[in-house]
Amino acid sequence: MSSNMSSKTLSSNMSSEASSIPSENSPNLSNNQAGVVDNTAQNEPDSQSTLANHTIEGKAMEDKANSMPSSAIENSESSQLSSMADYEAESELEDFDEDEEESSDNxxxxxxxxxxxxxxxxxxxIxxxxxELFADHSRAQLQEWMKSGNLTINGSVEKPKYRVKADDSLLLQAKLEQHGNDQPEDIALDIVYEDDSVLVVNKPVGMVVHPGAGNWTGTLVNGLLFHYPNQAHLPRAGLVHRIDKNTSGLLVIGKTKAAQLELQEQLKDKSVYRHYQCIVAGDAASLARQRTIDAPIGRxxxxxxxxxxxxMGKPAxxxxxxxxxLNENYSLLDVQLETGRTHQIRVHLSHIGHPIIGDDVYGNRQQLRAGLTQxxxxxxxxxxxxALHAYQLGFIHPETGEDIEVTAPLPDDIVALAEILSE
Known part of the structure; x- marks a missing residue:
């Protein structure tokens, strides 16, 4: 993909001893893969090799409940609901659930x-x-309107295969239910790319992408509905994919139904180019042996x-x-997604024994390695x-066919952490 933009890896005052070398591996190569069997916590030990000054590429409950006092049960249920709300708010998927219930007061x-x-x-x-004429609506929706008489030709209902004649009159009259009852909110958005069809936003850490249990306001969707009210008729205001609440970085949004659908198709056929940067507990030599992690992910x-x-999971x-x-036991990675399962990068890096720093779900005590200063x-x-940031996003423009590539530099908190670990 062509690009006239470059990614800021670290701030200028960081040690210049570590340098990056482009990967010689194609993303499609399967050598050095980290294959996996069914498990919940299989990690391989880290190598203690020292490799400095250069970059390497590559890589049964019911009985228990009955015996609990009612207050304890209520507290347990509350905790479970809170955890589930956090999960729903943070889930990172290529596609959205199509069977979610919509509000009755849409x-x-x-x-x-x-x-x-x-x-x-x-x-x-026809x-x-x-x-072509009504690109804001899906083909399926238009065909449904043809069958129901909401889309007519010369006042008559015709089959989809009807071939139009010059001077035929097409009339579309329908009612479209707005998706959800999400409210517009005046939330500042960091727009890094925009045209008539596409919008790319740099999401800050701490912002939930769309409303859900426990997070009904303050989300990216609420902000989109305020700044782009015409997108209220699009599912989730045009969102194409999502990233976790505590992951920062780039998200692409379709401003029309046609653009949203086309970008979702690009995600499915893996033509969207997504790169992340993260800081992990792991030395370069160990990480270089696991350049491709091919391991299915499930709940x-x-x-x-x-x-x-x-x-039993889905391919990932x-x-x-x-x-x-950054030092003998910590590294800054450039990671490319081929698929987009929930928490994929976090799960995969934890699985091979190199968790992302700050990940309190998949990191645990593996984050602390030997040789650290206080x-x-x-x-x-x-x-x-x-410490995970979606820093680069590339896709084919849904209208022009042009290659679009956008970058967002590492946020200050990750830069500061990298500098401390490099001292």
Whole structure:
């Protein structure tokens, strides 16, 4: 993909001893893969090799409940609901659930459009022409309106295969239910790319992407509805994918239905280019042996708000593209997603024994390695979120076919952590 933008890896006052070397591995190569069997906590020990001054590329409950006092049961249920709310708010997926319930008090939007067929348009099937003329609506929605009589030709209901004639009159009159009852909120958005069809936002850490249990306000969707009210008729205001609450970085949004659908298709066929940067507990030599992590991910068997590597999960592939040593036991990674499962990068890196710093779900005690100064130990233990940032996003423009690539530099908190670990 072409780009005239570059990513700021670390601030200029950071040690210049570590340098990055482009990966020689293609994302499609399977050598050095980290294969996996069904497990919930299988980690391989870290190598203690020292590798400095350069970058390597690459990588049964019921009985228990009956015996509990009612207050304890209520507290337990409350805790479980809170955990589930956090999970729902933070889930990171390529596609959204299509069977989620919508609010019963959704708003109704009036749709009205007219068109007279030109000589150049004559001879086309009505379903194809309608898809071009009314691109804000899906083909499935338009066909449904043709069947129901909301989309007529010369006042008559025609089948989708009907071929239009010059001067035919198309009339679209329908009512469209606004998705959800999410409220617009005046929330500042960091827009890094925008045109008539596409929007790319740099999401700050701590912001939930869309409303859900426990997070009904203050989300990216609430902000989008305020700044772009015309997107109220799009599912989740045009969101194409999502990242965790405590992951910062880039998200692409479709400003029309056609753009949203096309970008979602690109995610499914893996033509969207997504790179993340993260700081992990791991030396360069160990990480270089696991450049591609090909391990299916599914929900944890007992901890239902967590994901895990399991043979029963969905295919998941993560590529470690570059490894920049910060010291003997910590590294800054450039990671590329091939798939986009919930918490994929966090789960995969934890699975191979190199968790992301600050990840209190998948990191645990593996984050602390030997040889740390007190300042470095404190910086790791007090880092308030996973040190993970979606810094580069590339896609094919849904209207022009142009290659679009956008970058967002590492946020200050991750830069500061990297500097401390490099001292």
């Amino acid at each position: 708003q109704i939007l009036e749709v009205h459009a007219e068109h007279i067929v030109t000589k150049d348009e004559a001879g086309q099937r 379903d194809k022409l309608a898809a 944890h068997r007992t901890q239902r708000t967590k994901m895990t590597v399991t043979s 592939v993560t590529h470690i593209m570059t490894i920049t040593p 300042e470095q130990r404190d910086a790791i233990q007090n880092f308030p979120r996973q």
